[in-house]
Amino acid sequence: MPEGHTLHRLARLHQRRFGGAPVEVCSPQGRFTSGAALIDGLVLLGAEAWGKHLLHRYESDLIVHIHLGLYGKFTEQAVPLDDPVGAVRLRMVGEQYGTDLRGPTACEIYTEQQVDALKARLGPDPIRKDADPGRAWARITKSRTPIGTLLMDQKVLAGVGNVYRAEILFRHEINPMRPGKDLGHAEWDALWLDLVDLMNIGVRRGKIITIRPEDDHGDVGYDARRPRSYVYRQAGRPCRVCGTEILHSVMQARNLFWCPVCQAS
DNA sequence: GCCTTATGTTCAC
DNA sequence: TGAACCTAAGGCT
Secondary structure (H helix, E strand, O other), rough: OHHHHHHHHHHHHHHHEEEEEEEEEOOOOOOOOOHHHHHHHOOOEEEEEEEEEEEEEHHHHEEEEOOOOOEEEEEEEOOOHHHHHHEEEEEEEEEOEEEEOOOEEEEEEEEEHHHHHHHHHHOOOOOOOOOHHHHHHHHOOOOOOEEHOOOOOOOOOOOOOOOHHHHHHHHHOOOOOOOOOOOOOHHHHHHHHHHHHHHHHHHHOOOOOOHHHHHHOOOOOOOOOOOOOOOOOOOOOOOOOOOOEEEEEEEEEEEEOOOOOOOOO
């Protein structure tokens, strides 16, 4: 699930697997061949995530920018690696492990100026310790745009995706259509702190976990195959808190889920 | 095996 | 507003 927690988890993994040593880099699929040739054999100095963006910094000021988009995935193997299967955009091989990247929206060489521009256009990332939530609040508090749209806007908040959007609004009993400027400051502070908590749990656990223990009744009556969530992909099922049927609509071409009673306004 | 669907973003009309 | 990107999992036959 590529929301921000996935990218931060990958950054930590890549740092651990490849950081501080030379990396063999290639593009079996061929769509990153020239970029891969520039960094092949160089030492990976560091990996970090900003929202849903992943950056690999190599010697010689060379930076790889990766965005997974909807489909992108990394897979990992111990060396020696099997021959690439399918469209592998990027293969990185270190001393003990190698990783393949398939289906990303972006995998390209970035300059430091492009990195600066990226950071400048992204809102604060709840997973980053250097994040300033005041920047997000400044935009939200003066906007008539629905909070459900603002939370998904990477210029407002970096790293929040459709699952965290739906779940955080449920946890704070906020209707997705409420205008940003109608959020109270205390309400926003609580929402931000909760995002920091939940998204860091996501990084540690490798999946999105949002259900409070007191609302988790052993999932009696719930479909174990479905995501364990309050509202995300729960349309038509009873709300875990009040039993009302969870609703679904499409907002800005994205699936939106909410409880009409718990999130009445 | 085939069809639908998805956690995201950019671009064209 | 919709298409494109182009992968993989899950549900269905």
